[in-house]
């Protein structure tokens with residue numbers, strides 16, 4: 526009974542999924558919840574099973590295309606409020622909902638620069654592990670030690686642990702895409718020792734009180750660039766993150782709602798999808814209110830009021846054009862719900 530009451534308390538009703546997606550696309554979810562602990566996530570999933578509902582769990586929606594008309598029997602669960610971090614055994618434990626950009630800042634504040642590559646990478650830590658998010662040559666698997674997860678087919682087993690080397694990490698592939706395993710957090714390897722564990726807690730409290738969620742990419746980038754300014758004024762070493770700003774802002778990543786790159790590159794073919802799209806003059810192609818970015822052939826933007834169906838149409842245009850010209854169908858990286 527108490528579980529049922531807690532479940533009801535956590536439910537948000539008739540919530541626009543567009544507020545939970547950097548695409549700013551998605552119709553009204555009948556039910557949505559944002560648990561801030563693993564215990565609450567387990568409680569939600571348990572109740573979903575008892576009530577015969579479906580669930581879709583996600584992070585901050587930076588790699589998702591939500592439907593225009595969501596299934597009314599699905600509880601959408603965002604983990605973006607699940608933020609925790611602590612030091613133990615010279616490892617840093619971080620929970621699924623921590624924004625990857627915050628991880629970079631927390632590292633820099635503590636003198637670690639292993640996580641600089643996650644700066645301005647939209648999305649949560651858990652979402653980054655699921656996709657083995659990467660930036661140039663650095664990827665999430667480089668910094669992970671142990672990953673904690675729930676087997677969604679066996680919730681009663683509770684949180685389980687798996688070593689990073691067993692997670693089948695590859696280019697944008699992981700074991701978490703093969704099974705219904707949901708990442709609740711992970712230990713990060715740290716190079717060097719932590720001088721001031723207490724400082725981390727202070728920083729985290731500061732972040733938690735200031736954090737707001739950015740489905741708008743413009744607000745997201747301004748927020749983190751502002752934080753970096755503060756670090757610069759404190760004399761911290763931030764050069765690598767400044768380079769990230771130059772790169773991502775220069776490539777106009779934050780000018781329009783999008784999910785970043787739509788397709789995984791095909792390394793067997795050997796030419797990035799963006800370049801192939803360029804060879805076919807696909808940049809700037811429009812459908813409804815969606816457009817293949819004029820700046821990047823592997824990005825599809827919402828130019829204001831786009832529907833999921835507009836984006837799906839352009840995805841098919843790129844797939845069919847590349848298949849016809851180069852003989853393979855590019856695999857979407859974006860998760861189409």
Ligand SMILES: Cc1cc2nc3c(=O)[nH]c(=O)nc-3n(C[C@H](O)[C@H](O)[C@H](O)COP(=O)(O)OP(=O)(O)OC[C@H]3O[C@@H](n4cnc5c(N)ncnc54)[C@H](O)[C@@H]3O)c2cc1C
Pocket residue numbers: 547582583584585586587588589604621646647648649650651652653654655656657658659660701706707708709742778779783784785786860
């Ligand atoms: C402007 C822009 C630039 C980007 N640049 C890059 C880039 O350089 N490199 C890159 O790799 N990606 C990039 N991305 C894509 C995106 O940021 C990453 O894929 C990110 O890891 C997604 O995290 P999320 O929390 O938003 O996941 P969501 O979009 O919320 O979810 C995506 C998928 O992950 C699953 N998922 C989420 N959390 C978990 C979890 N804890 N356990 C298991 N499954 C989970 C969801 O179920 C869903 O299937 C970019 C996106 C944008 C908008």
